[in-house]
Amino acid sequence: MDKNILGTQIVTQIGIIVNDIEKVSQSYADFFGIEKPEWFWTDTVDVAQTEFNGESSIARSKLAFIDGGQLQIELIEPDHNPSTWREFLDEKGEGVHHIAFGIKGMKEKIELLNRNKMPLIQKGEYTGGRYAYMDSFDELKVLIELLENDN
Amino acid sequence: MDKNILGTQIVTQIGIIVNDIEKVSQSYADFFGIEKPEWFWTDTVDVAQTEFNGESSIARSKLAFIDGGQLQIELIEPDHNPSTWREFLDEKGEGVHHIAFGIKGMKEKIELLNRNKMPLIQKGEYTGGRYAYMDSFDELKVLIELLENDN
Numbered sequence: 530m531d532k533n534i535l536g537t538q539i540v541t542q543i544g545i546i547v548n549d550i551e552k553v554s555q556s557y558a559d560f561f562g563i564e565k566p567e568w569f570w571t572d573t574v575d576v577a578q579t580e581f582n583g584e585s586s587i588a589r590s591k592l593a594f595i596d597g598g599q600l601q602i603e604l605i606e607p608d609h610n611p612s613t614w615r616e617f618l619d620e621k622g623e624g625v626h627h628i629a630f631g632i633k634g635m636k637e638k639i640e641l642l643n644r645n646k647m648p649l650i651q652k653g654e655y656t657g658g659r660y661a662y663m664d665s666f667d668e669l670k671v672l673i674e675l676l677e678n679d680n
Numbered sequence: 681m682d683k684n685i686l687g688t689q690i691v692t693q694i695g696i697i698v699n700d701i702e703k704v705s706q707s708y709a710d711f712f713g714i715e716k717p718e719w720f721w722t723d724t725v726d727v728a729q730t731e732f733n734g735e736s737s738i739a740r741s742k743l744a745f746i747d748g749g750q751l752q753i754e755l756i757e758p759d760h761n762p763s764t765w766r767e768f769l770d771e772k773g774e775g776v777h778h779i780a781f782g783i784k785g786m787k788e789k790i791e792l793l794n795r796n797k798m799p800l801i802q803k804g805e806y807t808g809g810r811y812a813y814m815d816s817f818d819e820l821k822v823l824i825e826l827l828e829n830d831n
Contacts, residue, residue, distance in 0.1 A: 533713025539749030543694060543779065545821050556819040562684025597779075598690030599750030604821075623821045625776035628694065628748075668707040670696050670755075670774045 739763035
């Protein structure tokens with residue numbers, strides 16, 4: 530494997546796949562004694578340009594974010610269209626899907642990871658940035674998400 | 681559920697169960713461009729006072745820690761004796777086992793979580809502190825570990 534692939538080792542997010550984001554958001558809110566976070570839909574494919582396994586996908590998820598200190602806890606409730614979120618839920622059930630890192634230079638990082646046997650699974654755009662899920666499971670025993678924010 | 685159960689929402693650790701700690705440690709070291717962390721065995725039961733599902737267990741794990749910013753990435757390779765680590769590996773395979781929080785007042789926190797349907801799974805001692813794994817999966821979709829350090 531190439532060395533220092535991301536240029537960072539700071540975990541910025543842990544992503545958890547759930548069946549019922551309303552219920553789990555409320556549980557976290559109670560658990561931490563905070564207000565229940567509002568969930569929202571990821572963008573539609575025309576905006577998100579979602580690609581899963583190399584093909585365009587109309588898949589969306591409901592997302593909610595909870596402050597976990599340095600890192601966010603991201604809750605993800607997938608719809609039924611093809612995505613890494615739906616695949617994970619169908620195959621493994623609810624649970625931790627990924628850890629995320631903030632990076633710069635998305636295209637180059639994806640190529641570097643591809644070359645190091647951690648292939649791209651899914652990518653897309655969001656307001657102010659873009660993401661990519663890479664299949665690092667064999668090496669790191671968890672998927673990683675790259676997050677690149679423009680600012 | 682009672683509110684603000686832990687008194688903190690800072691995730692201090694993410695624990696990942698692995699089959700081969702040597703191999704996965706090396707992968708993380710390469711991935712981050714750091715030295716491979718040394719793994720070590722958890723203490724024997726006479727020191728660790730390990731209890732799993734309410735019974736004393738001689739189970740041990742190899743542990744290795746990697747700096748992930750504010751939080752540690754903990755790699756755990758369980759032995760074959762009864763533990764939450766071994767149970768997870770046998771039932772779910774490799775992957776994220778828990779997120780951890782630093783707390784004060786272990787006994788009271790365990791009782792509070794027990795009352796809130798997040799029962800104790802396993803507990804034990806380590807040099808300078810103690811831990812408890814609580815079954816928060818139904819509520820939070822991940823197990824939590826309580827860590828209490830004396831200093």
